[in-house]
Amino acid sequence: MHIQRGKLLSELSTFGIGGPARYYIEAKEPNTAREAMQWALSQQIPVFILGKGSNSLFDDRGYDGLILHNKIDFCEIAQDSVYAGAGYSFSLLGVQTARKGFSGLEFASGIPGTVGGAVFMNAGANGQEVKDALLEALYLGLDGEERLFLRSDLEFSYRFSSFQKLRGCILAARFELKENKEARQSQLKIVEYRLKTQPYKEKSAGCIFRNPSPSLSAGALIERCGLKGSVLGGARVSEMHANFIVNEAKASCTDVLALIQKIQETVAEKSGVRLEPEVRKVPFDE
Ligand SMILES: Cc1cc2nc3c(=O)[nH]c(=O)nc-3n(C[C@H](O)[C@H](O)[C@H](O)COP(=O)(O)OP(=O)(O)OC[C@H]3O[C@@H](n4cnc5c(N)ncnc54)[C@H](O)[C@@H]3O)c2cc1C
Structure with a gap:
């Protein structure tokens, strides 16, 4: 097993955010994944299974465990x-x-x-x-x-x-x-519709909030509150799609969480709806 130390999670997530992983391994075969999980168990450290990191918000301190990067790609x-x-x-x-x-x-x-x-x-x-x-x-x-x-x-x-x-x-x-x-x-x-309506060229984790119901979109609620373009540190509510937060200037996880909170508070105050995140915040230690 080739276990690396200190791999930057900002390089492994579409948000481009996250500090170093204590341990990191790429698994191209099921056996590597098995050995890695058993090793982590024996060391009593948590394991986070990583895909493309497109729905994950990593902590600025990184991850105090093993990042198992799934690369089984047939x-x-x-x-x-x-x-x-x-x-x-x-x-x-x-x-x-x-x-x-x-x-x-x-x-x-x-x-x-x-x-x-x-x-x-x-x-x-x-x-x-x-x-x-x-x-x-x-x-x-x-x-x-x-x-x-x-x-x-x-x-x-x-x-x-x-x-x-x-x-x-x-x-x-x-x-x-x-x-x-x-x-x-x-x-x-x-694909054509996505490219027209979502900020694909920017760093994000897709929709940041779950839609409150099939007929009520989080994006519409955020837009109605006038929050498009709101900035906190390096994080911004996309002008193209209000349910996307983009990392436009070396945003930290703290910036994104603060912007999430600001959106939640404003939307709750103006529409009475509590938005819940769709993006998964990965804690530094579990
Ligand atoms: C521009 C953009 C557009 C998007 N559009 C959509 C959309 O239209 N619809 C939608 O649903 N999502 C969308 N997303 C969000 C994201 O792409 C999806 O949630 C995607 O399924 C996450 O896959 P991932 O491999 O990147 O997961 P990661 O972010 O790597 O992981 C997400 C969660 O899955 C777990 N996980 C990953 N792989 C495994 C595995 N092999 N075994 C066990 N657990 C695993 C992780 O531990 C983590 O908890 C979008 C994201 C972006 C950046």
Whole structure:
């Protein structure tokens, strides 16, 4: 095992925020992930499984444990399903399956996470979520045992999966595909719309808050409070999409948390709605 010390988490998250990891390892194979998790257990240190860090806000002090970077990134497309490693790009999966004329994962294109991160978060867009296409997920428990979960074994809801109650590592997932000549066209439209409406060129973690309900978007509430463009330290509420906080000038985690709090207080005061973060703050020590 090649364990590194002091790897900067700002380099491993789309927000570009975070201090050093006490320990860091890349797992390209399930065995490396297994050995790393068992090593951390023997050292009594916590493990954080990292995908592309596109929904994670790391602490300015870093992480006082082991960052296990999932890089298991194979992809096998068959006639009625695709099987991909948890470290494979979820966006690429959406593009590649649509290009081959398969429907089911068009919504994934443009979501800048991994397959594992998407399953863990039940990522979604355009009225579809991971749960709608997932067939099964291969999982490595803290006890070192692999287990295959079928879709029916798992619970999902808005940005929630059963995996959020567990501490192990998703290794791979299989998704259902259906032949559809229009798939590529719909996927391209999805990307075009994203590029027009979301600040893709800036550093962010996507939507910072969960939508309070299917008919009430956090972005609309924030915009109505006149908070677009609000700045705290190096963090700014995006002018393009009010539910994005962007790191425009070496923002710290403290800046982002302060801006989150300011938004929550203003929105609660003006509309009576308490916004809850979608981004996952990773504590320095657990
Ligand atoms: C520009 C932008 C646009 C976005 N658009 C969307 C969108 O449309 N819809 C949407 O749902 N999200 C969106 N996101 C958020 C983010 O991309 C998704 O939540 C994505 O699924 C996170 O994947 P990740 O690999 O980056 O996860 P990470 O940020 O690396 O991790 C997130 C959580 O998942 C856990 N995790 C990751 N991999 C594994 C694994 N293999 N096993 C167990 N646990 C794991 C981590 O421990 C952590 O708790 C967007 C983000 C950005 C920056």
